[in-house]
Amino acid sequence: MPATSPLRPVTADEVDTFWRDGVVCLRQVMPVGWLDRMAAPLEEALATEATADLSAMGDGLAAAGAQRTVDPAVAAEGAARGRFRAGTDHWRLQPEFLDFAVSSPLGALVASLLGCPDVWLYEDSVLVKEPGTEERTAFHQDMAYFHLDGDLVCTTWVPLDRVDASSGAVRYVVGSHLDRIRYRPNLFVTNASIPGTEGEQVPDFDTDEQLGATRIVSFDTAPGDVVVHHARTIHGARGNATTDRRRRAISVRYAGTGTVFSPVPGIPRKAHHADLVAGASLDDDQFPRAWPPQA
Ligand SMILES: O=C(O)CCC(=O)C(=O)O
Incomplete structure (x- = not known):
């Protein structure tokens, strides 16, 4: 297996940025060996029941009268339509994903940013936008989906390709x-x-004029970079309608010391969390430990 340690330590400035902005891009922290190791499992993941074709789902929603989130940038005429495919909990089916979540440098990076002694895996996700994908990822807040309560929860977004706004x-x-x-x-x-589900609808930061002064950041990333956002940070993404590059990413979501299980109304529980009671502390059986590293 490639190294468990990041290519460099997280700096104090990066910790400050994470807590101030709710997101930080950690440049060149992930050894490329981990990304190479995940390339084939990612392709396999796209064919498992853990992954859904969100483009097809968007078509179905549109047919039922909902508004799809589609990019204003459109593919060249005649270009093939790309698919947005995404899944969750690949680690339950594919051991490489469990290794990636608990033995790669991600656990150490998260422990440094959250500043806590324990880090557990909550879930992972493969997120692929093929060239020609018109679907935006709608603005959302991860905590709205997570059956967790606590302030020390975050998502790491690990690109396998060079990614930019387009x-x-x-x-x-x-x-x-x-x-x-x-x-x-x-x-x-x-x-x-x-x-x-309960709560307020997430504003659409692209169309809501009242939110014009809101600062939105994105990062041009290369393999080796890891973007980490707080689980309450609202985020979304454009499509990949006009490039000839795939946009492959693995997103791994973690919880730190003191986080408790807290079911979200309207969101089904994961099967492996069926027996957990509200308020339960996270334990290593249902939430694999990512920090400190296990022998
Ligand atoms: O990759 C995307 O389009 C969205 C990623 C995301 O929402 C996440 O990882 O939390």
């Missing part, structure tokens, strides 16, 4: 982790909230 770099609403509003989850390809 190929679907994630866009983060700076400082949005600081408001304590509880937002409703959506289905990623529409701004409509999932029925049966």
